[in-house]
Amino acid sequence: MPSGRVKWFDAEKGFGFVSRDDGGKDVFVHRDALPEGVEELAKGTKVEYSIIDTRRGVQAMGLHVLAAPQTGAAAAPEAAKRSPEELNSLLQDLIGVLEQQVMPPLARGRRPDRKTGAKIAELLRAVATDLE
Numbered sequence: 001m002p003s004g005r006v007k008w009f010d011a012e013k014g015f016g017f018v019s020r021d022d023g024g025k026d027v028f029v030h031r032d033a034l035p036e037g038v039e040e041l042a043k044g045t046k047v048e049y050s051i052i053d054t055r056r057g058v059q060a061m062g063l064h065v066l067a068a069p070q071t072g073a074a075a076a077p078e079a080a081k082r083s084p085e086e087l088n089s090l091l092q093d094l095i096g097v098l099e100q101q102v103m104p105p106l107a108r109g110r111r112p113d114r115k116t117g118a119k120i121a122e123l124l125r126a127v128a129t130d131l132e
Contacts, residue, residue, distance in 0.1 A: 002027075003048045003066065011040035018047060018060060023115060027051060029060045044069030082130050090130075094123060 007026055009016030014031035033049065034041070041047070046067040049060035082090065102120055105112045112120065 001048050002051055003046065005069075006041045006043055006045040006047060008043055009041040016041060018049065019118075025058065027058050027060045028056070029063060033060050033063045035064060038065065041065070042069050087127075087130055090127060094127060097123070 002020060002022065004018040004020040004027065006029075007017045007019045009029065011031075016029050017026040018029055019026055027049065029041070029049075031039075045065060046069075047060075047063050048066055049063040051058050052061050053059075097120065101116055102112050111117060
């Protein structure tokens with residue numbers, strides 16, 4: 001069953017989108033696909049769902065909430081942070097990825113493709129959280 005994270009959901013309008021973990025196109029989510037008792041989805045909520053192909057694109061059906069998004073102190077408690085050695089290794093790997101996938105397109109006057117940019121941004125945010 002596919003999974004992903006809620007990109008956004010507007011409870012007033014009754015729909016939103018989920019970013020797929022497999023990197024595919026975002027999936028439309030209508031309020032009818034939400035589990036019983038769930039009225040809205042917070043950005044970043046981890047979900048699992050079935051997919052149907054409609055005239056307007058892919059749509060989630062039978063959505064299940066796996067984990068609520070973590071925010072504030074709960075998102076990065078001291079005990080869960082990486083050790084300095086792990087963080088050093090992670091930063092070295094990240095620098096290599098930046099040098100190979102981000103800097104060449106920028107040097108040619110272009111931005112990296114959307115998918116790569118989104119993944120790199122997510123990695124940078126995670127490292128920034130560990131550095132705080």
